[in-house]
Amino acid sequence: MTSLRWIGVIAWKDLRAEFRSGGRIAAMISFSVLACFLFSFSLGSLVAGRDVAAGLLWLTVLLASISGAGRTFDAEEEDGAFRHLLLSPVSRHAIFLGKAAANLVPVTLVAAFTLFALTLFFRIAAPGSVALHAAILLPGAIGLAAAGTLFGLISRHSSLGDSLLPALTFPALVPLVFFGATASSRVFLDRPWAEISGPARLLWGIAIGVVAVGALLFRYLTDD
Amino acid sequence: MTSLRWIGVIAWKDLRAEFRSGGRIAAMISFSVLACFLFSFSLGSLVAGRDVAAGLLWLTVLLASISGAGRTFDAEEEDGAFRHLLLSPVSRHAIFLGKAAANLVPVTLVAAFTLFALTLFFRIAAPGSVALHAAILLPGAIGLAAAGTLFGLISRHSSLGDSLLPALTFPALVPLVFFGATASSRVFLDRPWAEISGPARLLWGIAIGVVAVGALLFRYLTDD
Amino acid sequence: MHAQEATGPRHGMRIGHGNGGRLAYLGFGLAAAGVATILLVHWLVAFWVPTEAAQGVVQRIFYIHVPAAWACFLAATVAGLASAAYLWLEDERGDMAAVAAAEAALVFGAIVLLTGPLWGRIAWGAYWDWGELRLTLTLLLWFSYLGYFLIRGSVADPRKGKRFAAVVAIIGVLSIPLNHVSVVWFRSLHPEPVVFNPEGPSLPGEMLATLLTSLAGFMMLFLGLFTIRYVIENHLRHRNRTSQPDNSGALT
Amino acid sequence: MTLAARNLVCSYGPTRAVDGVDLEVADDSILAVFGPNGAGKTTLLKALSGERTPDEGVVVADGKAIRGSDPEWRCRVGLVSHRTGLYMKLTVMENLLFFGVLHGLAKAALAAEEALAAVGAPELARHRAEVLSHGQRQRVALARTLLHDPDILFLDEPFSGLDPNGAEALEAVLRERRSPGRIVVLVTHDLRRGLRLADRVVVLRRGRKVLDDDRAECEAEALVGLFTDSGSPA
Amino acid sequence: MTLAARNLVCSYGPTRAVDGVDLEVADDSILAVFGPNGAGKTTLLKALSGERTPDEGVVVADGKAIRGSDPEWRCRVGLVSHRTGLYMKLTVMENLLFFGVLHGLAKAALAAEEALAAVGAPELARHRAEVLSHGQRQRVALARTLLHDPDILFLDEPFSGLDPNGAEALEAVLRERRSPGRIVVLVTHDLRRGLRLADRVVVLRRGRKVLDDDRAECEAEALVGLFTDSGSPA
C-alpha cells in the first residue's frame, strides 16, 4: 500500500516538473513529427505505407523515448536530490517504478501520436483496429519506459556512464522492437487476432520482464 | 591567430572530456546501428537499398546528432564552468566555433559509421565513391554540428529541454537534410560529378551559412 | 516585469500612454480598412472575377490563400528583423515589435495552412502531401513561431527567454527564401509563382486586379493587427512596471 | 539512542578516505567532526548514515549493526550535504511536501510550514527553487532535513552560505532539538561554532582519527595544530 | 585602479535583486560586501564584473564605463562564485592549463603550479576534479581565479568549504596581492574575517545599500543589526 503511494508521489513529482515546463511533451511529439516527415519524404514514393508503417512506428517511438529518457535523471542530479531520494525510506523498487511510470506518460503519448501521424503521412486508409494497436503499443511503451529509466540512470551515474553500458541498453531493446514491429505490421495489414495474439502476448511478457529486471537491477545500480 | 588557438583549445578540452566519459559517442553510434537494423528489417525486402539509402542515411545522422546535441553543454554546467568560460577573454565566436568543432567529431563519426552500416545491412554492392560521399557528408556534418551547438545551448536553459530542439532546428536543418539526401542519392546511384556538384556546392553554402549565423547569434544567447 | 523600460529613451517607452492611444486608433483604423477590403474581395471573387479554366470554382481560394501567404512571410520577416534589432540595439521596442509580428505570422500562417489543404483536397485530391517541400517548410515556419512563444515562457530569466526567442525568430526567417524557390527548383504539385516570376505576371487582368486588391487588404490588416498588438504589449509591460512596488527588493 | 563506529574503512579505489575510524556518539549529544580538507569527513558521514556500505568495519546504532537499506533506519536519519538536493523546477513547498510524503508524514503541509519557519524562511514557500539565492536554498535544504523530525542528524557544513542570522537560527534549532533519543553529527570548518555546540569533538586527518575528546578540553587554536598536511589527499 | 557603480539596478523579472546601488572601491583596497541571504550580493558582483549588463546604471572602472564583452576588461577580472566552475572530467592541471591558455598566459603550466601552491594544494595537480573533496575543489577554484593574476578580484563567499588553514592561506594571498593597481571585492557571511581584511564595508539589504563605511567604524555585532528581515526577502 505505502509502496503504491510512493510510486504515485514520485511519478507525480516527475510529471509535475515535466508539465510545469509546459511543452516538453509537445516538443517530444514534434520529434516524432520530424521523424515521420523525414520517413515519408524519403520513402513515401517508393513503398506502400502499410508495408513499412510498423517498422517506422516502432523506430520512432524507440528513438523518441530513448532521447527523452536520457533526461529522466537530470532533475535528480541538478543539485544532488537523488541522494536524498535514495536516503528516504522509500524502497528502491518504488523509486524505479515511480520514475518509470512518469516516463510512461510521454512514451505512450508519443506512441499514440506517431501512429496517428504515420497513417496521415503515408495516407494509410485502413490502418487497422485502434484497440489492437493499443494492445500492442501499450506493452511496448511500458517496456520502453522502463528501459529508458534504466538507461537514463546508467548514462547519468558518472561511474557507469563512463563505460559502454549506455550503448548496450539499446541493443537490449531489439527483441521488444522486433516483436512489436511484427505485431503492429499484422495489425496494419488487418490480419485476424489469432495471428496477432502470439506476438502480443510475447510483448507483454517482455514488457513485464523488462520492468522486473529493471526493478531488480535498479538497487544494484544505485547502492554505493 | 589567437582566435584559432582558442578554438583549438576549447575543442581539445571538450574532446578530452568526451573521450574520458565516452558515453555519448557510444550511444550515438549504437543508436545508428539500431536504426539501420530496423530499417533493413522493415524495408529490406520491399525496396532496393540504393534507392532509399540516401534518405535513411541523412535521417539517421540528423536524429542521432539532434539527440546528442543536448549533451553539448552538460560538462559546462556540471559545476558552473560555463560562466567562467564566458568571463574569460575568449571571444564568443571562438567559444561557439570551438564547441561546434568538438561536436563535429561525433557527428562525423556517426555519419561515416551509418554509411558503412547501411551499405552492409542493405547489401549495397557499389555504394558509389567514398570521396564523393565524404564531400557531401562533411558539409552536412558541419551544419548539423553547428546547429546542434546553437540549439543545445537554448535547450539547456529552457525547461522544455532537448525535446524542444527539433521544433527550433527545423527551419535551419530541413534544407540541409533535403539537399544532402538529394546529393547522396545521386552518389549512391553512381551519377557523374556534374550532377552532384550543384547540390554539393549548395550544401557547403548552407553549412557555412549555419556556422556564420551561429557564430553571430551565439553572443546573444550567452550574454546576460 | 521588464525593468529595462525604465532606462529612458534607449530602452523604449517613448510611446507612453498618450501616444499609445493615438497609435491604437491608427491600428484599429488600418485593421478595419483591411477587413473591409477583404470583404470587398470576397464580393469580387464571388461575382466579378472570371472562373479559371483549368481548376474551376475552387481556384477562387487563390485570392485569399496567396495574399495570406505573403502577409505571413512579411510578418515573419518583420519579426526576424525586429528580433535582430532587439539583439543588436538592445532596444526593448524591438522585442515588442517582434512579439506583435510573430503573433501576426501565426495568424496568417494559420490562414494559409487552412486554405491550402482545402484547395489541395479538390485540386490534388488530398489535403496534404508530405513530399512537398513548400508545404513542409510552411508548416515548420509556423511551428517555429509556436516555438518562439514557448521558449519565452520556459526560461527562468525572462531576459534570456527574450533573447532565445529572438534567435528562433531569426533562424525561422532563413527558410523563407527556400520556401519561395522550392516550387521552381523541385518538381512539385504546388503552382509556381504567377506574379513574381521573371516574365512578369502571367494572370489575366481581372484576376491580377482582384489579387492586388486582396493583397492591399491583407497588408492593411497585418499593419493594423501589428500596431494594435504592439500597443497592447507596450501597455502590458508599462503597467507591470508601474504596478510594482518601488522596493520589491527580492521575492514576494 | 547511541551511535558507534568500529574500525571503519572506506576507499575510493586506492584512496582510503576513511582509514580505520572508531567513534562513539552518546545519547542526547552533539558530536563535532573537524579536519582538514580531504580528511574524509564527508565520507565518514556517508558511512555513518548508511548511505555507503563501509569496506571494512561496522556502524552500530543502539547496539545493532545498521543496514543502509533498512527503511526504519532511513526514517530516523536526516542529512544535510554539500549540495542542497532540491528539485529546481519545483517550488519550495512542493519540494518539502514531496519529501514529507516520502517519509509518510500525515500532516506534511503543516510540518513543511513549521520547518520553513524554523530556518527563518517562511515566505519562500511559493517560489521555485531555481530562483532562490545560495543561502535561501541552503535554508530550504535545512528545512527539508528537519521536516520528518529525524532522531539522527548528519550535518555536513550546514552553516555554509547562511547569513549570521540564519546560522544563529540553525544553532537555536539544534540546541532546542537536543533531547534524549536524539543525536547530531556535525561536520564543520567553523571551529568556534562547532565547539560552542558540541559535546564531544573528533578530529580526522587523512582518514584517521587524531583526536577524540570532550568539548571542554578543546581549544580552537590547538585543534588547528592537528590539521597539518591539510589538503593533501594521499 | 578604481571601480565605481552608479545607481545599479538588476532585475530578474519583477524581482529587483539590486535596486539602485552606488558604490566606490578605491585603488589598492578591499571592499567587503555583507548582507542577509537574498540581499542581492551575488547579483551585484555579476553586474560589477560585467557578467550581467545592469538594467539601469553603469559600472565605471578608471573613469570609463566598463563593457562586459571587452576582452581587455575580462583579462583583468578574476571571479570566485558559489560553484567551482571546474570541468569534472578533467584533471586539476588540465583545468588550470585550459583557463591559462584562454587567458593567453605564456607559461601556463608554471603559473598553474604557482597558483596551486598559493592555495596550499600543490599535490592535487594530477587528480581529476570529480574525485576531489568539497574543500579541495574550492581550493582549485581559487587557484584558477588567481592564475592570470587579475587586477580586480570578485570573491563570492570564497571561504566556504575551506578548512582553517586554507582560509588562512587565502587571507595571506589577498594581503600579499594587495598593491596599487589592484582591488578586491569580497562577499562573505564571515563578518569577522571580512572586517579583518577589508578597508571599506558595504551592507546590502533587499537590494539597497544600507551602510557604506570605513572598516574602522564597523563592528560585527552592529552590522548584524542591519540585517533585520534576514533571510526574508520581502
Ligand code: HEM
Ligand atoms: C496544402 C497546403 C498549402 C500550403 C501550406 C501552401 C503554401 C503556400 C505559400 C507559403 C505560398 C507563398 C509562396 C511564395 O510566394 O513564395 C503559396 C502560394 C501559392 N499557392 Fe499554395 N499552399 C498550399 C496549397 C496550395 C494549393 C492546393 C494550390 C493550388 C493548386 C496552391 C496554389 C498557390 C498559388 C497559385 C500560389 C501563388 C504562387 C506565387 O505567385 O508565388 N497552394 N502557397
Ligand SMILES: Nc1ncnc2c1ncn2[C@@H]1O[C@H](COP(=O)(O)OP(=O)(O)OP(=O)(O)O)[C@@H](O)[C@H]1O
Ligand atoms: N568520488 C570519489 N572518488 C575518488 N576519491 C574521492 C571521491 N570522493 C572523495 N574522494 C577522496 O577521498 C578523500 C576524502 O574526501 P572527503 O570528501 O570525505 O573529504 P572531506 O573531509 O569531506 O573534505 P572537505 O573538508 O574538503 O569537504 C579525499 O582525498 C578525496 O580526494
Ligand SMILES: Nc1ncnc2c1ncn2[C@@H]1O[C@H](COP(=O)(O)OP(=O)(O)OP(=O)(O)O)[C@@H](O)[C@H]1O
Ligand atoms: N535566476 C534568478 N531568477 C529569479 N530570481 C533570482 C534569481 N537569482 C536570484 N534571484 C533573486 O534575487 C535576489 C538576490 O539574489 P542573490 O543571489 O543576489 O542574493 P545574495 O545576496 O547573493 O544571497 P546569498 O547570501 O543567499 O547568496 C533573491 O531574492 C533571489 O531570490
Ligand SMILES: [Mg+2]
Ligand atoms: Mg566534505
Ligand SMILES: [Mg+2]
Ligand atoms: Mg549569493
